Amino acid sequence: MKRYGQTLFAGIFITLLWCSMAGAQPVFYPQLSKESRACVECHKESTPGLYQQWGYGKHFRGNVGCYECHGTDTTDRDALKHYNFRIHVIVTPKNCGRCHVTEYTQFENSHHAKAAEILGSLDNELAEVVEGNKAFRGRSALLVNGCKQCHGSIIKIKNGQPTADTWPNDGIGRINIDGSRGSCTACHFRHTFSAAQARQPETCGRCHLGPDHPQKEIYEESRHGIAYFNNKEKMNLESAKWVVGEDYSAAPTCATCHMSATLTQPATHDIGDRISWNNRPPVSVRPEIPDKKLGLKDVLPWKTRRENMKEVCGVCHSSGYVDGFYEQYDGLVKLYNEKFGEPGVRIMKMLKEGNLITKQPFDEKIEWDWFEIWHHQGRRARMGASMMGPDYTHWHGLYEVAKAWYMDFIPEVRERIAKGKRAGGEKVTAAKKLDSYLTKVLNSDNHRWFTGKMTPSEKAEREKERQSFKKRYLRKQ
Numbered sequence: 001m002k003r004y005g006q007t008l009f010a011g012i013f014i015t016l017l018w019c020s021m022a023g024a025q026p027v028f029y030p031q032l033s034k035e036s037r038a039c040v041e042c043h044k045e046s047t048p049g050l051y052q053q054w055g056y057g058k059h060f061r062g063n064v065g066c067y068e069c070h071g072t073d074t075t076d077r078d079a080l081k082h083y084n085f086r087i088h089v090i091v092t093p094k095n096c097g098r099c100h101v102t103e104y105t106q107f108e109n110s111h112h113a114k115a116a117e118i119l120g121s122l123d124n125e126l127a128e129v130v131e132g133n134k135a136f137r138g139r140s141a142l143l144v145n146g147c148k149q150c151h152g153s154i155i156k157i158k159n160g161q162p163t164a165d166t167w168p169n170d171g172i173g174r175i176n177i178d179g180s181r182g183s184c185t186a187c188h189f190r191h192t193f194s195a196a197q198a199r200q201p202e203t204c205g206r207c208h209l210g211p212d213h214p215q216k217e218i219y220e221e222s223r224h225g226i227a228y229f230n231n232k233e234k235m236n237l238e239s240a241k242w243v244v245g246e247d248y249s250a251a252p253t254c255a256t257c258h259m260s261a262t263l264t265q266p267a268t269h270d271i272g273d274r275i276s277w278n279n280r281p282p283v284s285v286r287p288e289i290p291d292k293k294l295g296l297k298d299v300l301p302w303k304t305r306r307e308n309m310k311e312v313c314g315v316c317h318s319s320g321y322v323d324g325f326y327e328q329y330d331g332l333v334k335l336y337n338e339k340f341g342e343p344g345v346r347i348m349k350m351l352k353e354g355n356l357i358t359k360q361p362f363d364e365k366i367e368w369d370w371f372e373i374w375h376h377q378g379r380r381a382r383m384g385a386s387m388m389g390p391d392y393t394h395w396h397g398l399y400e401v402a403k404a405w406y407m408d409f410i411p412e413v414r415e416r417i418a419k420g421k422r423a424g425g426e427k428v429t430a431a432k433k434l435d436s437y438l439t440k441v442l443n444s445d446n447h448r449w450f451t452g453k454m455t456p457s458e459k460a461e462r463e464k465e466r467q468s469f470k471k472r473y474l475r476k477q
């Protein structure tokens with residue numbers, strides 16, 4: 001932030017120079033422009049709360065006024081005549097990027113910027129068809145009020161104004177009419193646009209919560225979250241510079257681990273830079289695979305990303321401790337993938353290809369059961385392990401996976417096989433093929449306890465442990 005202070009005194013010359021230098025860092029304007037003064041004069045009265053928010057933010061201090069963000073020339077499709085001015089209501093990341101080129105470039109090349117590309121996903125089918133209808137301006141009101149408020153809408157403009165089926169919307173991957181993606185105000189609320197606010201876990205927790213990605217809840221139950229909530233006043237959140245181990249040390253927040261600077265690593269607006277697994281699909285994959293599919297540029301190898309994260313942990317922990325954590329986490333991902341994820345995916349594929357279930361998603365109970373196994377419970381287990389939330393890893397995670405797998409999913413697969421065998425024709429072949437695969441899965445080390453096929457030594461070991469527990473327990477009584 002020092003550089004801003006120095007440039008303050010360089011005055012108009014620097015400002016003009018800055019205007020001609022694309023990619024320069026932001027500078028203070030020496031004074032508020034006459035256009036912005038006019039906006040402010042009127043908006044002080046018409047929207048006093050908004051005016052005050054702007055007054056508390058750093059843009060006010062830098063004389064970045066309403067017109068510097070909302071002003072536009074007449075060629076824009078979203079240009080709206082507003083008193084004596086032309087403005088656009090939505091200020092896009094590209095508009096912010098005029099002054100904040102680093103943050104803009106990093107953000108645009110991240111998963112966040114791609115978050116509106118969910119069309120065609122299973123969850124999208126849920127929102128458009130299963131839960132929704134097309135009665136709201138030809139769209140599903142659920143998609144508009146639900147999914148898209150987090151993921152982002154595709155902005156449409158009518159008479160210079162964004163349409164109600166696409167805005168208000170601060171979704172993280174919103175598709176703007178200037179081609180840029182997302183909204184910076186998803187994390188930097190208007191009109192203060194503060195860094196301090198974005199550093200706090202509640203900001204991320206607006207989207208990162210709930211049954212299918214409970215990062216907020218996991219963080220809250222982790223020791224990191226507890227340390228944060230107990231020491232918030234020691235976190236120095238308002239500091240211009242926020243380097244872990246230098247400006248604060250009490251606890252890490254979401255931003256600390258995923259975005260903010262360390263002594264050797266600059267801050268990043270690409271939240272994928274420190275992530276070595278993608279735990280969202282039915283089987284976890286290394287992030288290079290989905291990142292390339294999404295068309296992200298300069299995709300980092302997972303090992304580099306892991307080193308980046310380890311470097312953050314290393315500010316507060318020893319390297320042995322951190323290596324141990326990653327071994328534990330990898331172990332849990334492998335367990336879920338091999339025991340449930342991979343066989344589940346294969347079984348569902350065989351059911352579909354053999355016409356043992358219909359082509360229509362979600363019209364049969366087994367599809368809901370499998371969807372929840374990987375999309376809810378299986379994610380919770382993996383995500384819990386990744387961020388030190390043992391309750392999510394176990395009780396909300398693998399416990400629920402196992403219960404649904406053995407008590408609902410497997411019995412339903414068996415029913416489908418029996419029905420297929422009775423149906424005649426090609427279904428018989430498909431059912432037999434699936435039967436033999438299922439038998440192989442259930443006879444594997446992972447599942448043979450369920451079919452009563454544990455080896456004698458495994459059985460003896462379980463029995464020994466049961467007896468020893470009983471003894472300990474009884475002695476306490």
Ligand code: HEC
Binds near residue numbers: 083
């Ligand atoms: C003469 C008074 C006046 C001036 C000058 C003025 N505004 Fe407004 N502006 C308003 C009022 C009143 C509204 C409507 C508030 C409402 O609908 O509740 C408004 C609405 C807006 C909106 C929202 C528009 C929408 O359709 O959602 C934006 C953005 C805005 N003004 C920005 C500006 C900017 C930027 C300037 C300066 C270039 C400016 N205003 C100048 C009075 C003014």
Ligand code: HEC
Binds near residue numbers: 040
């Ligand atoms: C740093 C850039 C910036 C500045 C400065 C700024 N705005 Fe905004 N404004 C935004 C962004 C971003 C949005 C949110 C648009 C979106 O993404 O949906 C917004 C939204 C608005 C809206 C519509 C949303 C609402 O809550 O009603 C109004 C009205 C508005 N601004 C008025 C103003 C006025 C008046 C000023 C000056 C006092 C001002 N803005 C200064 C960036 C800015």
Ligand code: HEC
Binds near residue numbers: 058059100240
């Ligand atoms: C005309 C140039 C300009 C535009 C456009 C602009 N900013 Fe800024 N921004 C600045 C300046 C100058 C500062 C530094 C103010 C300071 O350090 O006191 C700043 C600071 C910030 C900060 C740091 C605040 C803090 O608490 O440390 C954030 C976050 C920010 N801007 C976000 C945005 C967003 C989001 C947009 C678009 C909606 C935007 N800016 C548009 C010039 C601009």
Ligand code: HEC
Binds near residue numbers: 127146
């Ligand atoms: C509360 C905000 C929120 C809502 C509502 C929401 N999502 Fe998400 N969604 C997220 C977040 C956050 C992630 C990323 C989780 C992670 O990285 O662990 C995500 C991930 C996804 C993914 C996986 C993306 C990938 O990279 O693999 C898809 C697909 C998806 N959501 C679709 C939808 C659909 C369709 C709806 C509506 C039926 C919806 N979401 C509702 C926040 C939301």
Ligand code: HEC
Binds near residue numbers: 104107255267
């Ligand atoms: C996912 C949340 C998130 C989004 C979206 C986001 N930011 Fe940030 N931003 C942060 C966090 C967290 C920080 C604080 C980093 C730190 O200093 O620890 C920050 C800091 C900043 C700063 C201050 C940098 C400095 O050196 O002081 C600027 C400027 C900024 N963001 C601009 C933007 C712009 C422009 C966009 C849109 C392209 C944007 N941000 C989108 C979370 C976000």
Ligand code: HEC
Binds near residue numbers: 170187207254
């Ligand atoms: C407005 C909603 C929203 C907010 C706020 C938000 N995120 Fe996200 N985030 C998403 C969605 C949606 C995705 C999934 C994008 C995709 O892959 O399609 C995501 C993905 C991610 C990922 C996975 C990235 C990758 O490359 O796989 C990380 C990490 C992340 N967010 C961290 C954060 C942090 C940290 C914050 C707060 C500083 C934050 N997010 C704020 C919606 C949000």
Ligand code: HEC
Binds near residue numbers: 216253254
């Ligand atoms: C102590 C550091 C730390 C904190 C604090 C933290 N995370 Fe994470 N986060 C991680 C690690 C480590 C991973 C797993 C990285 C990997 O796979 O290599 C991760 C993974 C993620 C993912 C990817 C999930 C997926 O789909 O695979 C998201 C999204 C995320 N975190 C969001 C958040 C949010 C939101 C918060 C705050 C509520 C937060 N994180 C707090 C360290 C942290």
Ligand code: HEC
Binds near residue numbers: 224245388
């Ligand atoms: C800003 C300092 C800080 C950073 C950065 C940090 N931690 Fe921690 N960590 C703590 C504190 C404080 C505790 C609680 C200490 C205690 O349990 O006595 C903790 C506890 C832990 C625990 C014990 C959890 C439990 O429930 O027993 C693990 C494991 C851990 N951290 C791993 C990590 C990993 C991995 C990273 C990086 C992804 C990381 N930490 C980053 C401060 C930090």
